[in-house]
Amino acid sequence: GAGVSQSPSNKVTEKGKDVELRCDPISGHTALYWYRQSLGQGLEFLIYFQGNSAPDKSGLPSDRFSAERTGGSVSTLTIQRTQQEDSAVYLCASSSVSGNTIYFGEGSWLTVV
């Protein structure tokens, strides 16, 4: 597809389980971002990848969160030992260069019960 693709679109998991969220950026985009939006909150920056540079992980809320970007394209956000406060929409975005217009995917809705 032409846009940023995320999967799964919805995920319900039990507290303590690990989850993986996948993002397929727009083809050719070198910059990839993860944000999350908790209920009633604005979007919160999590992590940023740009080409082969070291990612900016400064927004990850705890060491239970990690992300990879393989081959400069697809990215996976992993949350280990999920907690209820992790429930949120996780949004992936990409852009052709850093700081250029960012295109968001539809998000992965995560519910931890």
Added chain:
Amino acid sequence: DQQVKQNSPSLSVQEGRISILNCDYTNSMFDYFLWYKKYPAEGPTFLISISSIKDKNEDGRFTVFLNKSAKHLSLHIVPSQPGDSAVYFCAASTEGSNYKLTFGKGTLLTVNP
């Protein structure tokens, strides 16, 4: 501590009238500001932006005004249309970290026919 604030969670206007969405920020290092629009179950889409060297940017029915001394920006939509009904997010970034957007909590705009 919220660095970008949208104090009105919702706004309702009549079709054809002006919609004014407001945003305040506290970080004087912010030098680039954006507005995103979000429909339910979709990712945010970029609407319009403004650099701190300007005080106004216009794109069709949308105009963003920036008052640096007041640390305030606003989005004007004229004339408002029912299709403009969505959540509008204000976002800001700093030079050197222009990939890291700080978002407000959003304002739900409803345009009534």
